[in-house]
Amino acid sequence: MNDMRTVERAVDNTEARITARDVQVWYGEAQAIRDVNIDIPDKAVTAFIGPSGCGKSTFLRTLNRMNDTIPICRVLGTIELEGENIYDKRVDPVQLRAKVGMVFQKPNPFPKSIYDNVAYGPRIHGLTRNRAELDEVVEQSLRKAALWNEVKDRLHAPGTGLSGGQQQRLCIARAVATSPEVLLMDEPCSALDPIATAQVEELIDELRSNFSVVIVTHSMQQAARVSQKTAFFHLGNLVEQGDTSQIFTNPKDPRTEAYITGRIG
Amino acid sequence: MSDTTATLPGEPKRGSILVASDRMRRRNRIEGIFRWLGLTAIVASLSVLALMLFTIFRDGSSAFFQAKLSFPVTLEAQVLDPAGNRSRDEMVKQTTVTYGKVLEGAFLAALAEKGIQTADIPEKDIRTMLSKAGPGELRARVLAEPGLLGQTIEVTVLAGGRIDGYLKGRVTMQSAERDGNVTTEQLVLADRLKDAGMLGLSWNWNFLTNPDASDQRPEAAGLGVAIIGSAFMMVLVLIMCVPVGVASSIYLEEFAPKNRFTDLIEVNIANLAAVPSIVYGILGLAIFINFAGFPQSSSLVGALVLSLQTLPTVIIATRASIRAVPPSIRDAALGVGASRMQTVFHHVLPLAMPGILTGTILGLASALGETAPLLLIGMVAFVSNHPSGPLDGGILDPATALPVQVYSWATRSDPAFIERSNGAIIVLLVFLLAMNVTAILLRRKFERRW
Amino acid sequence: MTVLLLLTILAVLAAAGYVLGRRRALAVAGGDPKQLHSLPGFYGWHTAILAFVPGFLVLLLWLVIQPLVIERGVAAHLPESVQADPAARQLALADVRRVASGLDVALSQGALTEGAIAALDASATDLRAKLGEVGVALGAAVSPEVLAAAKDYREATARAATLRAVVIIALALGGLAWALKRIAPDFWARNRVEKVVLWLLMLASLIAILTTIGIIWSMLSESINFFRQYPIGDFFFGLTWSPKFGGGSELGFIPLFWGTIYITVIALLVAVPLGLFAAIYLAEYASKRTRSWIKPMIEVIAGIPTVVYGLFALITVGPFLRDVFAQPFGLGSSGSSVMTAGVVIGILNIPFISSLSDDIINAVPQSLRDGSFGIGATRSETIRQVVLPAALPGIAGAILMGASRAIGETMIVVMGAGAAAKLSLNPFEAMTTMTVKIVGQLTGDTDFHSPETLVAFALGMTLFVITLCLNVLAVWIVRKYREQYE
Incomplete structure (x- = not known):
């Protein structure tokens, strides 16, 4: 645990996990995202902020091709995961999503036991060879999601029976269990009460030691608390990006400043 | 611990996302199979439907055509009107047997005149090539127009059912050898008659107008009584079921207090919709026929049974469309001082009307195809007379219905009736199609505006 | 007087009630509808309802009760043995009804006259053949008891029909007159009419319940008859x-x-x-x-x-x-x-x-x-x-x-x-x-x-x-x- 600080300091040095260049997203004739260029660093939390409808969630969903499920949605430009274009014809989005996991706004545990929820990813991706390994993965994932101690005695109880905050941490454990390289979180705390929010935020901070985390939030305080990098979206444009401290204390763009001071949003 | 973390089980193989892993290929194959199964299920279901419709049209379309023989007949006045005074009362004494002899004689004479070779066929077999329905038709024609007596007229009479089957390909030389009702010689003669232009298939309106006919003359059987019976029942169901259904929907949606009794009605309606149709037949038999003493086989009883059966459908559809009228419309009407009753009848009901109409038509369509309950109230009986008009008490006369006619023909032993049965289905399906298309057009035309 | 004719008379009276009620409402208001509590049409509807509904309800009731009363009277003609056995009684009564309606048909076709019917004697004439001629088929020859019952049945039905017509028309006229008398500017006609409509709507929704009761009653009563004749255990557990x-x-x-x-x-x-x-x-x-x-x-x-x-x-x-x-x-x-x-x-x-x-x-x-x-x-x-x-x-x-x-x-x-x-x-x-x-x-x-x-x-x-x-x-x-x- 004592190497936490080195990780924190190393943020600026790690290379980008995801690089997006000139990304445009269209819903039919309407353009939702205009020419976004951004690098997502490894082992750090990147926050996307902006008023609602600014395109931050849409852009997040392009990073693991969740937009593929919407028939009228088109993505232009390139998004590279470790140098490989994820919109390449040869890429199977299913295989991609094993590397770029996602956690959603509303906790959505499957109507299965806690164990089966977490084991779902490893099972479908065939990550384990036997039951003992699977048990190990489930335990590790629940530990990483800071849920192990609360549920270790009732692994076979239904996941839907947990409290809201526990459910969201279960969903995080479920996403972590496939050992993704990048973890996308779409407003993971918006459906939670303040205490659960604090627990999940603490968890996010811990997760960056293993993963590259991208979080969409409408709460500037949350972005300031958990992220190292922040990107501000407005009306489909990526207005400004940089270190979180810089964005919040010394924004360069007047729109960012207006948002941060509460004049738009 | 740090050791195990390095080789933590569950660590994905860090391969390129550009190359599908073996496992990914296998998973995609399963995905393909699953999708294929779904598509297969749909294709299989629709193919069976297509096959069924195909067999119906293949076997049934010929029912609309009928083999008919045409030849001249001299109507000897001494034979058909021995009294000689052209009085109808006297002439009815000549039965179809007399007319049959006249017809057969004329047929044989026509054969001889045309020079058609008949030496190899017994005379009896030649006579039976004429349908047994022919003499009755001729008699009716003469009685209606006594002036024909003494003239030589050209008649077109039905050929026997087997000859008809031969012309349509149902009866072949091979099947005739095993069939007691037809001989191969008769079929040979039929060919000669066809060549001579005396025998041919022609459009058969009688299939839609004639009443049912007995087992011996499938060629004369028609849907007349069934169509009238079905029409009577549909109109009666419309009159009885729709006002009651709409009224009870209005009550339940707009006025009913929320209490146990209303709940009971709700549960009750939902369950009635799922009661097997035959149970309604038992109800009709016990209540309307045995208890109330309504006449068996009548369209009135049929309509009562079908109305009760259709009622839940109409109520469910009507309530759905009343519920779809936004509350703002009610508020607006109540706000300008209309009473609740006026609000419902002036505003809610007109707006819900398209939905009610659509639901009603679909309910009627299912009532039109209903068979089982009608069997129990005696509508499967053989009815050889058309019912009277609706104002002359026709709804109390014995009648049958289209789907029941399909069933009763299907159970007869003569295969000629199977053709009729399929033909009746075609008529039934045409009516159903018309009703459904009307419902769809109505729905399109009055698409919701809010 | 037939039911259909009675219904027509009721409908005509109701229509007349609407017109009269509306006209009278306008008259008492001095031609100014604003003086009235409800729209003039509601006074018309109120009158129409009072003219139609009581008569109609009595008619319905009458139709149910009349056959029961008449059959009880007619059954007295039947032999004791037949009266005792419910099934035989029902069959005999069905015969009586058929003979009675056959006589009516014969009368309308001119094959018999009222006098001839009164003089009919079952042992002397072959009634079955006679009715067969006019298109009424009977299952068996007519016994004297059945003929007597049938004659009685016809007379009782005719008497009842006359009485029915008188009662119902009187009710309709009375309702009409009473409603007209009630019309005054402060009479709440709309509320009354709406109350009646509400009752009608409720009655309609009761039909669904009645259907269920009908289903259960019809099957239960006959099932009980069946189990009286056949042991219930043998039915539910019988293998043949x-x-x-x-x-x-x-x-x-x-x-x-x-x-x-x-x-x-x-x-x-x-x-x-x-x-x-x-x-x-x-x-x-x-x-x-x-x-x-x-x-x-x-x-x-x-x-x-x-x-x-x-x-x-x-x-x-x-x-x-x-x-x-x-x-x-x-x-x-x-x-x-x-x-x-x-x-x-x-x-x-x-x-x-x-x-x-x-x-x-x-x-x-x-x-x-x-x-x-x-x-x-x-x-x-x-x-x-x-x-x-x-x-x-x-x-x-x-x-x-x-x-x-x-x-x-x-x-x-x-x-x-x-x-x-x-x-x-x-x-x-x-x-x-x-x-x-x-x-x-x-x-x-x-x-x-x-x-x-x-x-x-x-x-x-x-x-x-x-x-x-x-x-x-x-x-x-x-x-x-x-x-x-x-």
Whole structure:
């Protein structure tokens, strides 16, 4: 645990996990995202902020091709995961999503036991060879999601029976269990009460030691608390990006400043 | 611990996302199979439907055509009107047997005149090539127009059912050898008659107008009584079921207090919709026929049974469309001082009307195809007379219905009736199609505006 | 005076009431409708209702009571022995009614005169032949008692009809006059009219309840009659079904129940996989456009009358199964079989299962699918491991409803399953079901009061109870399931 600080300091040095260049997203004739260029660093939390409808969630969903499920949605430009274009014809989005996991706004545990929820990813991706390994993965994932101690005695109880905050941490454990390289979180705390929010935020901070985390939030305080990098979206444009401290204390763009001071949003 | 973390089980193989892993290929194959199964299920279901419709049209379309023989007949006045005074009362004494002899004689004479070779066929077999329905038709024609007596007229009479089957390909030389009702010689003669232009298939309106006919003359059987019976029942169901259904929907949606009794009605309606149709037949038999003493086989009883059966459908559809009228419309009407009753009848009901109409038509369509309950109230009986008009008490006369006619023909032993049965289905399906298309057009035309 | 004529008179009086009431309301208001509490039309409606409704209700009541009263009087003519036995009494009374209506027909056709009827003597004239001439067929020769009763019946009916007309017209006129008298500017006509309309609406909604009561009463009363003649234990646990004309029938329910269940199971084996996979494809794979085409096409299957499927079973499916499976494998030589009926009912049930499952699959929240896709599951993995387990209770409900429909299906089994009640495992053998026997026993020529006919009501009651239980259970499961996601 004592190497936490080195990780924190190393943020600026790690290379980008995801690089997006000139990304445009269209819903039919309407353009939702205009020419976004951004690098997502490894082992750090990147926050996307902006008023609602600014395109931050849409852009997040392009990073693991969740937009593929919407028939009228088109993505232009390139998004590279470790140098490989994820919109390449040869890429199977299913295989991609094993590397770029996602956690959603509303906790959505499957109507299965806690164990089966977490084991779902490893099972479908065939990550384990036997039951003992699977048990190990489930335990590790629940530990990483800071849920192990609360549920270790009732692994076979239904996941839907947990409290809201526990459910969201279960969903995080479920996403972590496939050992993704990048973890996308779409407003993971918006459906939670303040205490659960604090627990999940603490968890996010811990997760960056293993993963590259991208979080969409409408709460500037949350972005300031958990992220190292922040990107501000407005009306489909990526207005400004940089270190979180810089964005919040010394924004360069007047729109960012207006948002941060509460004049738009 | 740090050791195990390095080789933590569950660590994905860090391969390129550009190359599908073996496992990914296998998973995609399963995905393909699953999708294929779904598509297969749909294709299989629709193919069976297509096959069924195909067999119906293949076997049934010929029912609309009928083999008919045409030849001249001299109507000897001494034979058909021995009294000689052209009085109808006297002439009815000549039965179809007399007319049959006249017809057969004329047929044989026509054969001889045309020079058609008949030496190899017994005379009896030649006579039976004429349908047994022919003499009755001729008699009716003469009685209606006594002036024909003494003239030589050209008649077109039905050929026997087997000859008809031969012309349509149902009866072949091979099947005739095993069939007691037809001989191969008769079929040979039929060919000669066809060549001579005396025998041919022609459009058969009688299939839609004639009443049912007995087992011996499938060629004369028609849907007349069934169509009238079905029409009577549909109109009666419309009159009885729709006002009651709409009224009870209005009550339940707009006025009913929320209490146990209303709940009971709700549960009750939902369950009635799922009661097997035959149970309604038992109800009709016990209540309307045995208890109330309504006449068996009548369209009135049929309509009562079908109305009760259709009622839940109409109520469910009507309530759905009343519920779809936004509350703002009610508020607006109540706000300008209309009473609740006026609000419902002036505003809610007109707006819900398209939905009610659509639901009603679909309910009627299912009532039109209903068979089982009608069997129990005696509508499967053989009815050889058309019912009277609706104002002359026709709804109390014995009648049958289209789907029941399909069933009763299907159970007869003569295969000629199977053709009729399929033909009746075609008529039934045409009516159903018309009703459904009307419902769809109505729905399109009055698409919701809010 | 006929009922139809009376109704017409009532309608005319009601129409007159509307016009008079409206006119009088305007008159008392001095031609200014604003002086009135309600619109003038409501005063008209109020008058019309009072003219029509009381008379109409009395007429309905009269129609129910009159035959009971008259029959009691007429029955006095019948021999003591006939009066004692309810069944014989009913038959004799039916004869009386038929003779009476035959006399009416003869009268209207001019074959008899009133005087001639009064002078009729059953021993002297062959009344049966006489009535046969005017088109009224009688089952047996007319006995003197029946003739006397019939004459009495005619007279009593005629007297009652006159009385009825007088009472009803008087009521209508009285109601009309009273309503007209009530009209005054401060009379709340609209509220009164609306109250009546509300009552009518409520009465309409009671018909649904009455139907249920009618169903239960009709089947229960005749079932009780049946169990008086045939032991209830022998019915429910009897292993043999062999009705005989001469009595001594064995009417065991088990073989019919077995046939019903066997056919239902086969129907579900066909309908559930096909319907479920079709629903999955439509809900999860098909594009909106495809869906909008395929869904109605599948629903066409449900829109076709069952008798059409019956014929399809009889002439296409049955012979096909016999020639391709049953005969080559030595399993039987019958076109009608459990398999034939089961497969065809299964086909009919596909759209039912698929549209219910489609609704249920669509009710599974999208967030569950997203969660699964978000960690890299394929569509089929998501469906099999997330959507279907979540939808399972709902689908179970749909299957129960499908089973209930298969059990109650009649035409397909009548035409495709056969009539032999057997306890056999061979699906290519002809067997029979409860519904087949209901149709068979009730459309046969046996005496209505014999156990061979009455057994149909016991079968109907059992069928009703089974399907009702299945449906209630299914609805309960589906509702529980819906609540889970609300």
